[in-house]
Amino acid sequence: MELVNLKDSSDTASFAEAVKRGLGKNQGLYFPEKIPALHDIDGLLEKPFVERSIEVLRTLIGDELAEGELNAIVETAFSFGAPVEQVNDNVYSLELFHGPTLAFKDFGGRFMAQTLSRISEGKPITILTATSGDTGAAVAHAFHGIENINVVILFPKGKISKLQEKLFTTLGGNIHTVAIEADFDACQSLVKSAFDDPDVREGLHLNSANSINISRLLAQVCYYFEAISQLPKEKRDQVVISVPSGNFGNLTAGMIAKAMGLPIKRFIAATNLNDTVPRYLKTGEWDPKSTVATISNAMDVSQPNNWPRIEALIERGYIDKACLKGEMVDEEYTQLAMRQLAQQGYTSEPHAAIAYRAVSHDLEEGEIGLFLGTAHPAKFRETVENVLGNPISLPKPLADVAGEDSLAVDLPATYEALKQHMMSLLKP
Numbered sequence: 001m002e003l004v005n006l007k008d009s010s011d012t013a014s015f016a017e018a019v020k021r022g023l024g025k026n027q028g029l030y031f032p033e034k035i036p037a038l039h040d041i042d043g044l045l046e047k048p049f050v051e052r053s054i055e056v057l058r059t060l061i062g063d064e065l066a067e068g069e070l071n072a073i074v075e076t077a078f079s080f081g082a083p084v085e086q087v088n089d090n091v092y093s094l095e096l097f098h099g100p101t102l103a104f105k106d107f108g109g110r111f112m113a114q115t116l117s118r119i120s121e122g123k124p125i126t127i128l129t130a131t132s133g134d135t136g137a138a139v140a141h142a143f144h145g146i147e148n149i150n151v152v153i154l155f156p157k158g159k160i161s162k163l164q165e166k167l168f169t170t171l172g173g174n175i176h177t178v179a180i181e182a183d184f185d186a187c188q189s190l191v192k193s194a195f196d197d198p199d200v201r202e203g204l205h206l207n208s209a210n211s212i213n214i215s216r217l218l219a220q221v222c223y224y225f226e227a228i229s230q231l232p233k234e235k236r237d238q239v240v241i242s243v244p245s246g247n248f249g250n251l252t253a254g255m256i257a258k259a260m261g262l263p264i265k266r267f268i269a270a271t272n273l274n275d276t277v278p279r280y281l282k283t284g285e286w287d288p289k290s291t292v293a294t295i296s297n298a299m300d301v302s303q304p305n306n307w308p309r310i311e312a313l314i315e316r317g318y319i320d321k322a323c324l325k326g327e328m329v330d331e332e333y334t335q336l337a338m339r340q341l342a343q344q345g346y347t348s349e350p351h352a353a354i355a356y357r358a359v360s361h362d363l364e365e366g367e368i369g370l371f372l373g374t375a376h377p378a379k380f381r382e383t384v385e386n387v388l389g390n391p392i393s394l395p396k397p398l399a400d401v402a403g404e405d406s407l408a409v410d411l412p413a414t415y416e417a418l419k420q421h422m423m424s425l426l427k428p
């Protein structure tokens with residue numbers, strides 16, 4: 001697989017190089033030189049999830065990973081399913097929250113951890129990542145206990161639920177967590193500063209596990225195939241997929257699946273009040289505002305870092321611009337959607353509810369809607385209980401950490417403080 005830096009076409013990388021580097025020169029994102037088309041999609045859709053995913057990934061990545069190696073990576077990473085649940089006559093939910101940290105980020109996080117530990121051949125690596133909640137937990141669990149890989153996770157202090165925080169701040173060992181006194185965008189910009197600083201980048205062999213890492217995106221392509229395989233055959237070419245979006249990694253992966261030939265009719269990019277993309281799609285003007293806090297906090301992002309890849313998918317002719325709509329759902333309608341889902345017997349959380357709301361109002365005659373269930377409702381227990389007025393029970397991964405102490409360190413939002421902390425912690 002050949003990848004090219006979207007900011008500098010002279011900066012190219014193999015799959016392994018792009019996975020190790022994360023970002024390219026000038027903080028440019030790596031993008032496939034060519035997205036290969038799959039043949040016999042119907043046949044592929046008949047296969048079981050793991051076997052099919054190996055084929056999809058083999059087509060994308062090529063022969064860079066030995067066959068046995070890719071098989072082992074996928075079998076270890078995708079050890080849980082992605083069931084589709086029917087919500088009403090024409091709307092379905094793709095449940096991506098059956099992994100160890102109960103959010104879709106387990107797919108990308110685990111695939112990346114397995115890939116990286118195999119391609120780095122025992123050389124020490126430091127993963128540095130910012131999280132608004134779910135990434136941190138997925139990355140922490142995926143890398144916990146992997147030899148020669150240290151993980152540093154920054155998160156906005158007090159801006160994610162206590163329970164969510166416990167999922168990744170209680171592991172210890174090679175997992176180091178830092179509470180930054182600022183919002184998520186500030187955490188993300190600290191990560192960028194570290195990658196710009198050769199002392200840290202080279203001294204600690206930095207790697208980012210954000211949704212900018214190409215391995216995470218490629219892993220996520222696989223569950224779009226899984227979704228279509230579970231929908232009624234006669235409706236397969238009428239599917240509208242609504243993606244609750246923050247950094248737009250999930251939507252990018254869906255578009256790559258479509259570019260490979262998966263019959264997805266069109267996409268809806270559903271956001272909360274942080275609606276840079278829906279406004280851009282309507283007005284043509286890229287005008288990010290300051291980030292506002294919402295109940296769908298994993299989507300509180302006003303400068304989505306995967307957006308250049310979506311632009312590239314459109315500019316390079318893989319995706320017709322008409323296949324993408326943006327929709328903003330405010331706080332009141334998010335709660336309304338959660339209640340409407342509950343009335344149909346489906347308990348959901350704010351992120352998925354936003355995508356449900358966006359798609360259920362947009363379907364045309366003959367279409368069916370699929371929204372991504374990006375997290376388990378118990379991950380947002382307080383909000384869900386407040387909105388629905390019913391207690392919900394904790395699944396095992398959350399119940400297990402609820403009583404444990406956080407091991408996170410507090411830091412101000414300055415790069416100097418972060419650098420000092422990381423160097424003293426990790427410099428050999």
Ligand SMILES: *Cc1c(COP(=O)(O)O)cnc(C)c1O
Nearest residue numbers: 134245246247248249250298374
């Ligand atoms: C990360 C996350 C999102 C946003 O996904 P992106 O790929 O960043 O657009 C949506 N919902 C939940 C629950 C998440 O954790």
